Amino acid sequence: MDMNLIQIGGPIGLGLAALGAGLGLGRAVGSAVEAAGRQPEASGKIQVMMIIGCAFIEALAIYAFIVALLLK
Amino acid sequence: MTGTVEHSIDSGLEHVQQSAHDGVEAAREVSHDVGQAAEGAAHEGAKVHHGEHPPELTNFFMLLSTSRLNDEQAHPVAYKLIKPFDNLNEPDPMKSVVHTANQNVLVSMMSVVLVIVVARVAMSKMALIPSRAQSACELVIEGLRDFFISILGEKHGPRYIPFLLALFIFIWTNNMMGMVPIMKSPSAFFANNIVLGIMVFLYVQYTGIRYLGPKHYVLHLLGNPNDAVTWALSPLMLFLELIGELIKPLSLSLRLFGNIMGEDILLGVFAIMGLGIVALLPMVDNPWIGLPLHLPFMFLSLLLGTIQAMIFSLLACVYISLMLPHDEAH
Numbered sequence: 001m002d003m004n005l006i007q008i009g010g011p012i013g014l015g016l017a018a019l020g021a022g023l024g025l026g027r028a029v030g031s032a033v034e035a036a037g038r039q040p041e042a043s044g045k046i047q048v049m050m051i052i053g054c055a056f057i058e059a060l061a062i063y064a065f066i067v068a069l070l071l072k
Numbered sequence: 073m074t075g076t077v078e079h080s081i082d083s084g085l086e087h088v089q090q091s092a093h094d095g096v097e098a099a100r101e102v103s104h105d106v107g108q109a110a111e112g113a114a115h116e117g118a119k120v121h122h123g124e125h126p127p128e129l130t131n132f133f134m135l136l137s138t139s140r141l142n143d144e145q146a147h148p149v150a151y152k153l154i155k156p157f158d159n160l161n162e163p164d165p166m167k168s169v170v171h172t173a174n175q176n177v178l179v180s181m182m183s184v185v186l187v188i189v190v191a192r193v194a195m196s197k198m199a200l201i202p203s204r205a206q207s208a209c210e211l212v213i214e215g216l217r218d219f220f221i222s223i224l225g226e227k228h229g230p231r232y233i234p235f236l237l238a239l240f241i242f243i244w245t246n247n248m249m250g251m252v253p254i255m256k257s258p259s260a261f262f263a264n265n266i267v268l269g270i271m272v273f274l275y276v277q278y279t280g281i282r283y284l285g286p287k288h289y290v291l292h293l294l295g296n297p298n299d300a301v302t303w304a305l306s307p308l309m310l311f312l313e314l315i316g317e318l319i320k321p322l323s324l325s326l327r328l329f330g331n332i333m334g335e336d337i338l339l340g341v342f343a344i345m346g347l348g349i350v351a352l353l354p355m356v357d358n359p360w361i362g363l364p365l366h367l368p369f370m371f372l373s374l375l376l377g378t379i380q381a382m383i384f385s386l387l388a389c390v391y392i393s394l395m396l397p398h399d400e401a402h
Contacts, residue, residue, distance in 0.1 A: 055383045059323070062330035 010068030017064035024057040127340035131256040133157045133175045176258040183245040183258070216240060220389050224396070228283075232392055235275060239268070240385035247332055247377030251370065257377075259332040262325070269321030272388045277317075280395040292395075293317075324387055331380045335373040342366035 032050035036043040136142065137158035141150040156174045194205035202210060220236050221229040243259065250257025258264045281289045295302065295309030302309075347362035 051379055052383060052386065055327070055379055059327040059330070062334060063326060065334060066326060066330045 014064045014068045017061045021061035128336045132254040176261040180258045244381035265325035265329040269325035273321040276391045339366045
């Protein structure tokens with residue numbers, strides 16, 4: 001096999017990063033939905049904060065994606 | 073004897089049919105591969121370049137560089153005009169980066185001109201009872217202004233609003249350029265984003281030095297030491313704060329770049345898949361139009377483009393507000 005190590009390690013790293021991002025996003029969205037259930041009139045603000053928090057968490061998985069893509 | 077002749081003719085026919093069937097199968101395989109590679113200029117198809125360029129939807133520059141005007145002998149003048157924007161026929165990948173830079177700078181300039189034209193036309197007759205275009209522009213500007221002022225505070229906020237608004241509108245128009253059929257989004261090019269990140273970094277540091285004064289700025293970097301323990305820890309704090317300040321533009325630009333480039337690649341891969349599915353049909357050998365499998369990702373890309381522009385300017389706002397002193401109540 002003439003693959004170099006990055007072609008095996010890149011997707012594995014990306015999978016691990018996606019796993020972490022999935023766990024974090026699940027927690028974030030779960031608590032946002034729960035807060036909206038407690039106080040439905042604040043759901044607009046809660047939605048905005050949830051979107052912003054999700055973008056932060058998603059960015060970490062995207063760093064791994066960029067590394068796997070640019071170093072292959 | 074006729075029986076054997078018939079039998080041999082039948083078996084020969086069977087052989088011919090079998091080989092014809094094999095040939096059709098092989099042709100279908102080849103056309104499947106061709107459909108997968110999509111080398112033809114498809115109407116809503118995607119292109120895979122030679123080399124390791126990731127797939128993306130066809131844009132104006134690809135069409136230009138594969139057109140018949142890109143021939144040095146046949147059309148020398150047009151070739152000279154097209155060559156700076158051509159990154160398909162360039163064998164040296166380093167030069168291809170420069171040519172891609174020309175494409176992205178051109179589309180960035182187009183988006184700036186578009187924003188200026190829209191603003192001028194909407195604000196040309198400013199009235200107290202606004203027209204539709206003016207109220208749309210005012211909606212965007214006032215909504216963002218309130219959002220940023222709520223983070224920066226009423227007293228010092230308004231002087232940073234033009235920078236943040238310009239950042240948001242520029243990045244949003246850049247991202248939306250990728251949705252227009254034959255355009256590309258300049259945010260998918262790393263040099264575009266790292267420059268924006270460096271600009272935000274320099275502006276935040278300049279704000280800190282100008283607002284806090286040089287002495288308090290250095291004290292802020294040392295972690296505001298006020299007794300012996302914190303003075304002893306201050307080299308460590310300096311190290312951490314420097315790393316934290318330097319990582320901010322990198323993370324900002326990488327977040328934007330990764331999101332937008334990932335969306336482009338997603339659209340390209342699903343468009344290729346749609347072409348591949350059409351190539352599986354029996355009569356088709358080089359599909360020009362495929363199934364629009366990338367339709368849900370168009371909506372996702374619209375949403376993500378807006379969100380990423382919002383995140384970039386919001387984070388710039390938060391970094392500025394971290395530099396300002398915290399002794400103001402919100």
